[in-house]
Amino acid sequence: MSVKVYIPTPFRKITGNRTFVDADGIDVNGVLRDLDQRFPGFGEMVFDGEQELLEHVNVYVNNHEIASLQGAETLVEDGDELAVIPAIAGGAAASPTVMTPEMVERYSRHLIMDQVGPLGQRKLIDGKILAVGAGGLGSPVLVYLAAAGIGTIGIADFDVVDRSNLQRQIIHGTSDIGRMKVDSAKDRILDMNPNINVITHTSPLTSDNAMEIIPEYDVIINGADNFATRYLVNDAAFLAEKILVDGSIFLFEGQVTTFFPGEGCYRCLYPSPPPPGMVPSCSEAGVLGVLPGTVGAIQATEAIKVLLEQGEPLKNRLLLYDALAMDFRTVKIRRDPGCPLCGDAPTVTELIDYEEFCGSPFHEN
Numbered sequence: 001m002s003v004k005v006y007i008p009t010p011f012r013k014i015t016g017n018r019t020f021v022d023a024d025g026i027d028v029n030g031v032l033r034d035l036d037q038r039f040p041g042f043g044e045m046v047f048d049g050e051q052e053l054l055e056h057v058n059v060y061v062n063n064h065e066i067a068s069l070q071g072a073e074t075l076v077e078d079g080d081e082l083a084v085i086p087a088i089a090g091g092a093a094a095s096p097t098v099m100t101p102e103m104v105e106r107y108s109r110h111l112i113m114d115q116v117g118p119l120g121q122r123k124l125i126d127g128k129i130l131a132v133g134a135g136g137l138g139s140p141v142l143v144y145l146a147a148a149g150i151g152t153i154g155i156a157d158f159d160v161v162d163r164s165n166l167q168r169q170i171i172h173g174t175s176d177i178g179r180m181k182v183d184s185a186k187d188r189i190l191d192m193n194p195n196i197n198v199i200t201h202t203s204p205l206t207s208d209n210a211m212e213i214i215p216e217y218d219v220i221i222n223g224a225d226n227f228a229t230r231y232l233v234n235d236a237a238f239l240a241e242k243i244l245v246d247g248s249i250f251l252f253e254g255q256v257t258t259f260f261p262g263e264g265c266y267r268c269l270y271p272s273p274p275p276p277g278m279v280p281s282c283s284e285a286g287v288l289g290v291l292p293g294t295v296g297a298i299q300a301t302e303a304i305k306v307l308l309e310q311g312e313p314l315k316n317r318l319l320l321y322d323a324l325a326m327d328f329r330t331v332k333i334r335r336d337p338g339c340p341l342c343g344d345a346p347t348v349t350e351l352i353d354y355e356e357f358c359g360s361p362f363h364e365n
Helices: 028-038 044-046 100-104 119-126 138-148 163-167 181-192 210-214 225-239 291-307 356-357
Strands: 002-006 020-024 056-059 083-086 128-132 152-155 197-201 219-222 243-250 253-259 317-322 327-332
Touching: 002 028, 020 028, 028 044, 028 056, 028 083, 028 356, 044 056, 044 138, 056 100, 056 163, 119 291, 128 138, 138 152, 138 181, 138 291, 152 181, 152 210, 181 197, 210 225, 219 225, 219 291, 225 243, 225 356, 253 291, 291 317
Parallel strands: 002 083, 128 152, 128 219, 152 197, 219 243
Antiparallel strands: 002 020, 056 083, 243 253, 253 317, 317 327
């Protein structure tokens, strides 16, 4: 029988860096022996001196662990897929992340991707991401981060669920009306993935507490709905040397960009906020309910790419989405040498009074 075998990253030096190889055999043991014949040294990676499978190596047939089947004698058929996965997903950390069989099955579609694999999934599990806002943008952000297996997810929001939120804030339900959004969101994503750690921040982010919270995370995703919080999070992320994925929505349009420390910031894009009242909020002008789903999913994608160190993030680019025209376009943005925060001669070296700077209070809609 010919089966397709997924080769994890640590074993690919044996198979010429190939992610998938074909092998023959009537059962799992036969397939692994055939691999050892074709790729000398492979057997040493999976078998001990007694020719038994090593305890730290798990084998799956069509995403089912062979321990729940017939072990190494599990029969295979043409077209089956076999995966050889180390139980401990590589790396040189002092306390390596243990990939339990349940986690391997949960993340199986990641594990078979060359761009993720066991090592990449471990990066996600070890990652720490803060979502500022558990509303329209925060809903898809949190759902997809949890599903992807981000090990530590912070949620910063001080608002409660209102019936008008449910048109777009899909992480909440009717039964959550009146609850703190962080509590509703936490319950939802832990139900999706009990392997993650969720930290809630129920006090408004201010200049007094932002530098206690933001430095604890690797990536910050900003879904704030007001300019005071938007500039505060930008400045705090820069001062803490954290990557910031910024997103915003209005009516039928959305914007997303990713700022790396020292390579531009929100102030380079928008040096100062608009005068109070010039740009209406979503509660005043409205927003298409599905719009934050698209924009938030893009923000989550950017954050995951950053942790995996894969692909091209939206660094020095602003993605513009027009839902009415169904048009995506990007424009180049640059670090402003005269920026008061990240420029050559910065004048903003600590957090300021953002309510005064923006002429508007911190609030959630």
